[in-house]
Amino acid sequence: MKKKGLLLILFFLVVIMSYPKTTIAKDFENDTVKVDICIIGGDNRFVYKIPKHLHNNTPFVEMKNNIESSLESHWKVGDARFEAHQADVAYTFSIKDLINEKQNGQMKVAIPYTFLVGMFGENDDIQLGILASKLIDWEANSKDWATLGFVEPPTYFSKQEYVYEGEVNELLQQRVGHFNGTVMKGQLVLHSVIYFIFIIAQLIACIILSRRLKKRIIENPENMHQFRKLNYMYQIIPLMIIGVQIVFLVMSGLLTAFSLYFSPGMDLLLIIVPILFNIILLPTYFVTIESEVSKEIENNSFSSDM
Structure with a gap:
């Protein structure tokens, strides 16, 4: 019981001692x-x-x-x-x-x-x-x-x-x-190189994943009725690359550094072009896949009939 009483007294002392400081801090913040x-x-x-x-x-x-x-x-x-x-x-x-x-x-x-x-x-x-x-x-x-x-x-x-x-x-x-x-030119160059490397990563991802999607459907033509679902699934990684690229642009400091270092217009070009290029790569490789797959399946079925 004595320990509990001492703990209660200690608790109230801490509250009393901290209250004025809290009040002063709030007053300073408000004023x-x-x-x-x-x-x-x-x-x-x-x-x-x-x-x-x-x-x-x-x-x-x-x-x-x-x-x-x-x-x-x-x-x-x-x-x-x-x-x-x-x-x-x-x-x-x-x-x-x-x-x-x-x-x-x-x-x-x-x-x-x-x-x-x-x-x-x-x-x-x-x-x-x-x-x-x-x-x-x-x-x-x-x-x-x-x-x-x-x-x-x-x-x-x-x-x-x-x-x-x-x-x-x-x-x-x-x-x-x-x-x-x-x-800090060294860091600016390094971060800029990393920022533009996302284009290469996107290009590689789109080529590999679009080919895998095409191969999967051609080898199993019955998956053609699930083409859109599979198409969206294979686009997840390229979309993630775009998201990571935007986050890196903001977190690295490039967004403001480009504006301070380059002339107006040039800074927007450096900010927007890499992201825009990665966005364009998506439909370039994935939108045309459906027609290519349909043609190959038709050609394969025609050859088998012959």
Whole structure:
């Protein structure tokens, strides 16, 4: 009984000690303005997520216009929109000239924090996130990210992320964020080669499987009435190759790296052509099989009749 009593007391102490921390964390989360800087190629943008209770009865359209006015003091703002969620409102601004300089895989981005977050109170809590391609090596103010207060949470797709949490005033004291990016050409070439190898894998798979399907039906003509079912079954592996290829494109970082490294149009060509080619290979080898099989079965039956 004494052990149970001690365990209960210990449990209540843990709950009491953790409660204030949980409450503080929730308050910080609810009172924090989140700003995401997305440096992901052609579609570079700023995304502001402002809790609804921090608007202080300011209409969403007016808030959007206030932020846009501050951004337009330094950048060329393209599309601007907002989307209301349950707890906050997301304001998205497309920035046409976010990358100041881009040449031979080298990129420079300068972000004056006054124009980025100067519209908020200096003592307001802010979470600044920078999203960039995994295949780009970024440097901030020629220093380590940690010395500037940024952390790197784990990411699972084609982007890497750096996150800063603090007060607006602390960012304003840094004045300008200078971000220099360098394309990791070795990894870019390696991932690109792997990406294009999927075409060879698809070609081999389609040739082998279509021939096996053809041989199976010719050797057993009674399977002809199940042709469609068998046809779909033999296409599973080529379809899986296309799926894996798309997943690799997203997970490897190529999706954003192509947009940052190559000129508009060329990046889309490199992204779409390998997938499109693999999709075209499917009907090339499988759609025509039915007519070929039918002709061979007819020829075989005609020869046997003779």
